[in-house]
Amino acid sequence: MEKSLDSELWHACAGVMVKIPPVNSKVFYFPQGHAEHVSSSSSVATVDFRHFPRIPPLILCQVTSVTYLADPKTDEVYAKIGLIPDSLGTVFDQEEVFDGNVKQEPPVSFAKTLTQSDANNGGGFSVPRYCADTIFPRLDYTADPPVQNIVARDIHGETWKFRHIYRGTPRRHLLTTGWSAFVNHKRLMAGDSVVFFRAVSGDICIGVRRMKHSSGWSGLPDYSFCSFMREAEKEGNVVMISSNGNGNGSRVNDELVVQAAIKAANGKAFEVVYHPRNSTPEFCVMAGTVRRAMEVQWCRGMRFKMAFETEDSSRISWFMGSVSAVQPADTIRWPDSPWRLLEVAWDEPEMLQNVKRVSPWLVEPVSGIPALNFSPFSPPFKSPRLLQPPDYTQFPAPRFSSNLFEPRNFLPENRDNNINVPDCMQGARHTQFDLSLTRFNNPKFIPAAATDTNDNDVSCLLTMDLNHSVKNNERSKTSQFILFGRPILTEQEISLRLEKTSKYSSFNLETTNHCKVYIESEDVGRTIDLSVLGSYNAFCEKIGKMFGLVNSVMLHNVMYCDGTGEFRPVTYHEPFSEFARTARRLKIHMDSKTFK
């Protein structure tokens, strides 16, 4: 039915952390993890397994098929994995064979997070020299200016043409003609990434990675926060994408998870869908990886490191931490589950606030001095060896793989021989992480039930495209503003300040007659209550008032962005219709934190 997409490009889009188990390999399937995965965008694990107490927490399976897919609208990559439970576990101890494409050195690729200038409508794309040198065909530098056309293939196999020119003072590589069309078509924004990539065939490929959007918009049940969305649903103008467990779609997906888990528990073949960009841990884990992790005698105070994607998703960074407790994540429903068995304390807690519990196979134990924040006067913790419930009979006797604890495994590049000393005792080691993860907000690991988030601060990004005229015949240009304000809570609370970030000085919205608005939650936000917006018309009025206009603006197209990073369109007269025309862009950023 569905055609598997190019594995090379798929992996380039998925990111360096993503390992899809190869066909015929053995994996453990975790219903808990599956449930987290589909409900990740609602920040609450909604799958209810209470009626199915007989489902074990992990089920050994053999991978029967892997299909690489991508959402036709968002280009979000995902995979369908066919699984058949392996109740015998006969080949459990055999060495796993990794997929060739995964193991071998990946072809040269380069990811760049789009700057404002890259994502601007009027602009081109500033090509990093490394990308131009290693991925693009070599320019004829004798020409003046050196210029060529580049044809790049996207995940769907469609080709895009770009004019690649080397010009400016100082000289730099740029993509001009064609770039704007790509940005517009893919609905890219500053902060999204593109991946340039040269396939083994020599073809140049271009992939898209969306900014992570946390769980802002989909976090509320029933879409009750957005009356015009429900209206549109009634009208049939909105098709819920089931690929990413949002809103009503998640109910369907919840049911699919239960069905998959039941099939798995009953030894029947089943299929799962995995979204690598979903920021939840893989729920089909290579069996050997799990086994080795469970051979470790985890105990409180144990030091470990864990890999995360860098902010631009192109590399891996390692974070250090200590085990603060060894205890099943859900003692009621899954008392025997190793899933998120470890409660952890990070050396840099501010960056990993959302990561409270991890599964053992995601961390690597590290020998060395325990972190200082574990009081040396505390009594040594008893090693809470796991019981061996029926599910665990498959595990062989614990076997210590001592090489995991050798110093050379500590950091990706073993240049530092102080690595065993906890960060807090060194002081200087922070820079390594600060550099690459100054604003770490897309860990691969977001607890699905992270309802205990810090506060109710809300951040809301409005990207408003509009036509505007300027009085007094003053010549005006497209303008971009960053608008910081409190969340829209009540009409009285709507206040804001404008912070000009644009190149154009003259700007007057009073004669605006139509505009286009994108709305998306920023990853800072947790709960955006849009119910106060009321009808779409009321929303338009508010936008008008925000700009100090006497009359409401006439909004012609509104895009709202859910947790998937996909923009869904709304229009004034036909909510959520696909109609979009005469786009002129204005970006508005409201952030209560900055406003305070």
Next chain:
Amino acid sequence: MEKSLDSELWHACAGVMVKIPPVNSKVFYFPQGHAEHVSSSSSVATVDFRHFPRIPPLILCQVTSVTYLADPKTDEVYAKIGLIPDSLGTVFDQEEVFDGNVKQEPPVSFAKTLTQSDANNGGGFSVPRYCADTIFPRLDYTADPPVQNIVARDIHGETWKFRHIYRGTPRRHLLTTGWSAFVNHKRLMAGDSVVFFRAVSGDICIGVRRMKHSSGWSGLPDYSFCSFMREAEKEGNVVMISSNGNGNGSRVNDELVVQAAIKAANGKAFEVVYHPRNSTPEFCVMAGTVRRAMEVQWCRGMRFKMAFETEDSSRISWFMGSVSAVQPADTIRWPDSPWRLLEVAWDEPEMLQNVKRVSPWLVEPVSGIPALNFSPFSPPFKSPRLLQPPDYTQFPAPRFSSNLFEPRNFLPENRDNNINVPDCMQGARHTQFDLSLTRFNNPKFIPAAATDTNDNDVSCLLTMDLNHSVKNNERSKTSQFILFGRPILTEQEISLRLEKTSKYSSFNLETTNHCKVYIESEDVGRTIDLSVLGSYNAFCEKIGKMFGLVNSVMLHNVMYCDGTGEFRPVTYHEPFSEFARTARRLKIHMDSKTFK
């Protein structure tokens, strides 16, 4: 579930001919007519009743509910009618009570067919004086210029703002700001109509009536004519609208017809959907109307008149004809059916080529001299009184309502006392029809099985929106061309001539880098075989070649129009996506007839 829309505006959109039976009234339900209705756009009655020989040709029902609806995308009005078979027929003879809204004088409304200038992107709307005077709020003519804002409500209840100005020399009423947005949003084209209307509440309403599109695009089975359409279906990007019996949708609808007919035959309540703009006769006809029509002793040579909508759907015109045979339309399956019982010869056959058979209740007998083309030497026809099959026992004994034959009923306005003289003997009466129906191609009555249409000539309207640059720094503007060509049959046959109808002389497509194409069949066309277009890419190449470009053009958005008048979007890189940006319009009209 579904909310019934404003009945006033609904009827204004549906047209003056449309009478929806009121709740609790008695109607005859005709399965034959229902089948024609859903398969009207495929020009072949596809519903197969062969396996259900027990279904009578007409079934007396009581109307239990009427829901006025409109397609959210096309604004096409339709109605859901709940019916319950009335096997007793006890109240059959009682006087029918018409729906108040239908009977009483409808509120003031005005329909205008959009001119090229009205539909142009850059232009406004030229308001006929009558419309401005009777429907719009009165302007303050002391102002210079007189100007006001008009808020109009569409069928969905959404409001549209228009700037209404009275200016120019000579002075005329225009809609400017807001009009373009409306045209674009509703995807209106020259030939479509808008209906302005003042509701009893005083609200100004605006409705849309699409041009009729005959059966061009949907006439071929299985969508095999359009490979990229099937691809898109696979991708799930296209939702088949079941409201209008096209393509694959018609199979579903065919099944619904059979189910409805079976329920009707078994006395169970059922529901039908009626599309007034579908150009097929009503298949739920007021019982009294049918009864009265069947009381007439129809015979060959009988003179009659029949009402049709005028081309602009705002008024009624009457056509004269003679009965050429009284014979069931389908002697095999429905030998006892009065549906399309009369084979007719029109006094103006060239305008009603497609109307070969009509049902008795749609015509009014007219006493007078028979048309000359019936030879006076033919023997007088036997009156083929219908048998009285079981279904007809409900009919009371024939009763002649003589007043139908009184001269005052002959024409809508009884100003002419030569009315009983056949047209052919008068010579001057043609003007009445010529004036209002110069190109009569949307009769309410198109035989569903009109496969015997004249020829294979094809007309295809390409409306291409594109960006184009002009060489030599020559300033260029939006251009409009009418491009007449043969249908795209093979690559070799693609030839055309450009006929400039635009105001702009400079035009050069060589630097075009993207464009947007609408495709729709014109009502002239019958069978458009697009299978030769092959893939979408191939189509783009052909468009490029048509313009004499060395390389194919880069199409960014293609809309194709099916028989419903609804435009569905296609894009180059993401077929059928909703993405549409930076639209600049170029219209191209290919017509093999004109080309010859």
Next chain:
DNA sequence: TTGTGGGCGAGGGGCCGACAA
């Protein structure tokens, strides 16, 4: 080396009156 912003020309959107049908 690369992000940002201004300059600026091309050209499309859209409002206008002229003019003719």
Next chain:
DNA sequence: TTGTCGGCCCCTCGCCCACAA
């Protein structure tokens, strides 16, 4: 009375460089 066209303003797109980080 109203359909169409040219005039023309002005805004947006998008390519360019300068400059600075």
